[in-house]
Amino acid sequence: MTDSEHYQKLKLELRRGVLILAVLAELREEHYGYSLRKNLMTKGLEIDEGTLYPLIRRLEKQALLTSEWREEGNRKKRFYRLSEIGEKTLEKLTKDWQQVESTLNNILQ
Amino acid sequence: MTDSEHYQKLKLELRRGVLILAVLAELREEHYGYSLRKNLMTKGLEIDEGTLYPLIRRLEKQALLTSEWREEGNRKKRFYRLSEIGEKTLEKLTKDWQQVESTLNNILQ
DNA sequence: TTTTATACTGTATGGCAAATAGTATGTGTG
DNA sequence: CACACATACTATTTGCCATACAGTATAAAA
Numbered sequence: 241m242t243d244s245e246h247y248q249k250l251k252l253e254l255r256r257g258v259l260i261l262a263v264l265a266e267l268r269e270e271h272y273g274y275s276l277r278k279n280l281m282t283k284g285l286e287i288d289e290g291t292l293y294p295l296i297r298r299l300e301k302q303a304l305l306t307s308e309w310r311e312e313g314n315r316k317k318r319f320y321r322l323s324e325i326g327e328k329t330l331e332k333l334t335k336d337w338q339q340v341e342s343t344l345n346n347i348l349q
Numbered sequence: 350m351t352d353s354e355h356y357q358k359l360k361l362e363l364r365r366g367v368l369i370l371a372v373l374a375e376l377r378e379e380h381y382g383y384s385l386r387k388n389l390m391t392k393g394l395e396i397d398e399g400t401l402y403p404l405i406r407r408l409e410k411q412a413l414l415t416s417e418w419r420e421e422g423n424r425k426k427r428f429y430r431l432s433e434i435g436e437k438t439l440e441k442l443t444k445d446w447q448q449v450e451s452t453l454n455n456i457l458q
Numbered sequence: 459t460t461t462t463a464t465a466c467t468g469t470a471t472g473g474c475a476a477a478t479a480g481t482a483t484g485t486g487t488g
Numbered sequence: 489c490a491c492a493c494a495t496a497c498t499a500t501t502t503g504c505c506a507t508a509c510a511g512t513a514t515a516a517a518a
Contacts, residue, residue: 246411247438251445253475254366256505258449260359262456274466284452291505293468298504302355315513317466329356334457336360340367341450343393347371348443358503365476383495400476402497407475424484426495461518469510478501485494 259287261337263295264322264330267305272317296320304329368396370446372404373431373439376414381426405429413438 262285266276277292299305304326308319322330371394375385386401408414413435417428431439 241411243412243434243438246413247441249474250366250369250438250442252366252505253369254442254445254449257359257361257363257365257367258453259505260362262453265457272466273468280456283456284448285456288506289467290469290507290509294505297468302350303352304355315466325352329352329359332356333359333363336363337453337457339393340363344367344371344446347389347392347394348374348446361476362504368476381495382497387494397477398496399478399480399498403475406497424495459518461516463514463516465514466512467510468512470508472505472507474503474505476502479499481498482496483494485492487492488490 255285259285259291259295260299261330261333263292263299264304264326264333267320267322267326268330270319270321272312272319274317276320299326364394368394368400368404369408370439370442372401372408373413373435373442376429376431376435377439379428379430381421381428383426385429408435 262280263276266279271279273289273293273296276296277287277289280287296305296307300307300320303323305320306323307321309316310319311317371389372385375388380388382398382402382405385405386396386398389396405414405416409416409429412432414429415432418425419428420426
């Protein structure tokens with residue numbers, strides 16, 4: 241593996257845990273998969289479909305999300321939003337994130 | 350799996366990518382494994398030996414670190430520090446981190 | 459009207475990495 | 489001498505992200 245490939249991998253690792261938190265936060269409001277993805281990308285977080293959909297599935301299986309098929313604009317879409325457990329989890333993880341953030345910034349400086 | 354186990358997992362995910370960055374940053378100054386670990390823990394980052402040592406090995410294999418056996422205080426220890434490539438990588442990853450940080454905070458708020 | 463873009467939703471698999479749970483030995487000290 | 493702490497390392501398990509694959513449906517452009 242080349243240096244640059246190694247670097248890419250490390251960069252990916254860095255994004256990793258953040259994805260979950262971003263998705264949970266975004267789903268405080270209802271979204272369907274595509275709009276969720278577009279939204280995250282607008283805010284600067286690129287995420288592939290093949291990454292996003294399995295992630296959503298996992299979060300739903302853990303009961304952090306609920307979903308519903310519905311028709312909108314002549315099209316069936318699957319709408320997701322945070323469950324109550326999801327909200328609680330998001331709160332906790334947000335605090336954890338702030339902790340991690342300050343710890344790391346402390347180490348980096 | 351229980352809710353709380355799920356939460357723990359997500360929390361771990363959140364820490365994950367950060368570990369690499371923390372270790373690299375800490376190794377701007379020379380450390381041996383044990384002192385590195387103690388140091389990180391003092392600064393608020395818990396890391397198990399079974400996580401730390403393989404991580405160091407990987408980073409060394411990727412040429413981001415150099416290591417050296419040396420005797421100190423009647424004891425042989427393996428000392429690690431950043432290589433030049435490691436320094437460059439740390440710089441880049443630090444920037445990536447700041448990017449991730451601001452993106453996520455943007456999404457969270 | 460055929461092509462092309464884009465909206466939209468997934469699945470399978472492979473590789474990587476963290477966590478867990480060990481093994482080992484040395485040294486200081488009460 | 490027992491016990492805690494210092495120090496280093498490995499094997500296995502588990503989970504998940506990324507990549508690639510695989511589709512349907514509608515709108516716009518040619």
